[in-house]
Amino acid sequence: MLSFIGPSCVDYIFTNPPFGGLEGPAISAAFPTGLRTRDSANLFLLRVIDWLRPGGQAAIILPDGLLFSEGVNTRIKQLLLRSCDLHTIIRLPAGVFAPYTAIATNLLFFTKGTPTPAIWCYEHPLPAGYVQYAKKRPIRLEEFAPEKAWWNHRTEGPHAWCVPIDAVVANGYNLDFKNPHRVSALTEDPAALLARYRELEAEIDQLRGALAVELDEILG
8 A cells, every 4th residue: 555645544636736847856755766756747646646545536637648658657657557446537628728738638537445447438529619628618517418427327439438457558558548439530520630630739749748857857
C-alpha cells in the first residue's frame, strides 16, 4: 500500500489539477525515486492515489499528454493500474478549457484497492454544428446526459468501447485509446477534419511540453 506522502484515509477525491506547469525540485523529492517528476498533473495524480483509502474513489481531469507519454509517466500509469481499478475514461474534445488551453483532456475515474481488469472509454461528442468548444460556446452540464444513461448499463457503441488490461500492457501502458467506432476520415466532412486537425495540433503541443519536461529532468 502506498504511504509516501500522507495517510491513506480519504473516501472521495474530485479534482481538476493544474497541468502544463513544473514544480520545484524540493516538491519532486518528496516522492519515491522512480516516480519523481516535476510535472504538476503527474504529481497531483500520485498524491490522489496515495491519499485514497482502500475502496476510496476518485475523479480527476488530466491532459492527453499523461495518457501517451513514456518514461516516468509509464511508471506512474503502472502504479495507477496496479493499485487502482481505472474503470472509466471519458475522453473530452479539445477546447473544453478554451481560451486558456486547446489541449484535449480526459476524466479519469478509479477506485483504489484492486488492480484494473479493463478500462471503459467514452468519447464525449461535440454538439451538432460545433467544430470545437470555445469561450462563447462552452461545454454544458446537460451534455453529459448520454454518459449518465450509459454509466450503469455499459455497452459498446458509437462513443463507447472497452479495452482489456492485457491490451494496455501490450501497448506499453499507453492509455491514449482511439475510438474504434469512429467513421473513417475519408468520409468525414471538412469541418470535422479541421476539428481533428486542431486536436492533433493540441496533442503535438502537449507532447512537445512533455518532452521538454523529460529533458529538463534529464539535464537536472
